[in-house]
Amino acid sequence: MFLKWIFDRVVSLLGLLILWPVLLVVAILIKVKMPGGSVMFVQKRIGLGGKLFNCHKFRTMTVKHPSTGSRGWSTVSVAGDSRITPLGAKLRHWKRDELPGLLDVFIGKMSFVGPRPDVPRYADKLTGDDRDVLKLRPGITGPATLKYRLEDEMIAEYVASHQADGDTRGSQEIAVEYNDNVIYPDKVRLNCYYYRHYSFVKDIQMILCTVLGRKMKYAGEEI
Numbered sequence: 654m655f656l657k658w659i660f661d662r663v664v665s666l667l668g669l670l671i672l673w674p675v676l677l678v679v680a681i682l683i684k685v686k687m688p689g690g691s692v693m694f695v696q697k698r699i700g701l702g703g704k705l706f707n708c709h710k711f712r713t714m715t716v717k718h719p720s721t722g723s724r725g726w727s728t729v730s731v732a733g734d735s736r737i738t739p740l741g742a743k744l745r746h747w748k749r750d751e752l753p754g755l756l757d758v759f760i761g762k763m764s765f766v767g768p769r770p771d772v773p774r775y776a777d778k779l780t781g782d783d784r785d786v787l788k789l790r791p792g793i794t795g796p797a798t799l800k801y802r803l804e805d806e807m808i809a810e811y812v813a814s815h816q817a818d819g820d821t822r823g824s825q826e827i828a829v830e831y832n833d834n835v836i837y838p839d840k841v842r843l844n845c846y847y848y849r850h851y852s853f854v855k856d857i858q859m860i861l862c863t864v865l866g867r868k869m870k871y872a873g874e875e876i
Contacts, residue, residue: 656853661765665758676752679711679744686740690716693753698770703787706762708770709753713741729828731809745805748863754793766856767792768844775837783841785848794863796847797840800876802863808832846872 669676680692690712698708714736730737737745744750757763763770770791779786792798801807812827820827855871862869869876 654851657764657766657856660853660856661758662761664765665755668755669759672752672755675749679749679752682740683712687712687715687738694750696772698791699773699776699787700762700770701787701790703776705773706757706770708763708791709757711744711750711753713737713744713750729808729825729832730805731812731824731828734805734824746803748802751793758793762790764790764792766795766847766859768795768840768847769798779841783845786841786844789844789848794859796843796859796871796876799859799862799869799871800843800874801836801840802866804836808836843872843876 683692692712694710694712694714695707696710697705700706715738741750754763758765767789768786768791776787808828808831811831812824815822815827816824850872858869859871861867
């Protein structure tokens with residue numbers, strides 16, 4: 654994957670040089686529209702080889718919000734979540750909150766294409782061949798990211814459907830159940846396929862589909 658390594662360094666540097674005005678505008682908007690907190694959201698995530706690294710994103714939530722669930726892990730966000738600000742919702746929808754990831758790519762902690770960086774609680778659950786995911790640098794985009802590009806909205810629809818059917822559990826509990834039992838296992842499957850069938854050409858296609866908001870054929874399905 655040497656070509657991938659070179660591509661990541663060169664293109665991330667170009668991206669930072671070209672997109673710095675966009676980064677600056679977003680940072681100013683966060684300071685103005687979401688005062689009282691930092692512009693960046695930094696969280697420990699699992700990287701290459703299972704090692705922890707600081708993952709950088711633009712902050713999309715209010716300053717004072719519970720970052721962990723009752724059992725001590727990060728909660729699953731849902732579209733319409735009261736913790737997410739109106740500006741944050743727009744940044745998430747258009748993936749602008751991911752732009753600081755260019756820095757993580759440039760310094761070698763992430764790649765443009767790969768599995769999304771997991772919090773330890775999920776990575777710790779990987780067993781057997783599924784641990785192949787940890788042999789990859791986490792990515793800004795990837796097959797699972799493309800398939801679940803509207804993940805927040807999907808989870809929100811699932812929660813609303815269950816509550817409409819009489820489910821009395823809280824939104825967060827229903828969301829975590831859906832993520833843990835349906836979405837996350839499917840992401841692992843796609844990311845393992847990516848590792849075992851790596852193609853630089855497919856990397857480029859995934860990047861283009863991410864930027865243009867288009868779908869592509871991958872692993873026998875449309876993502």
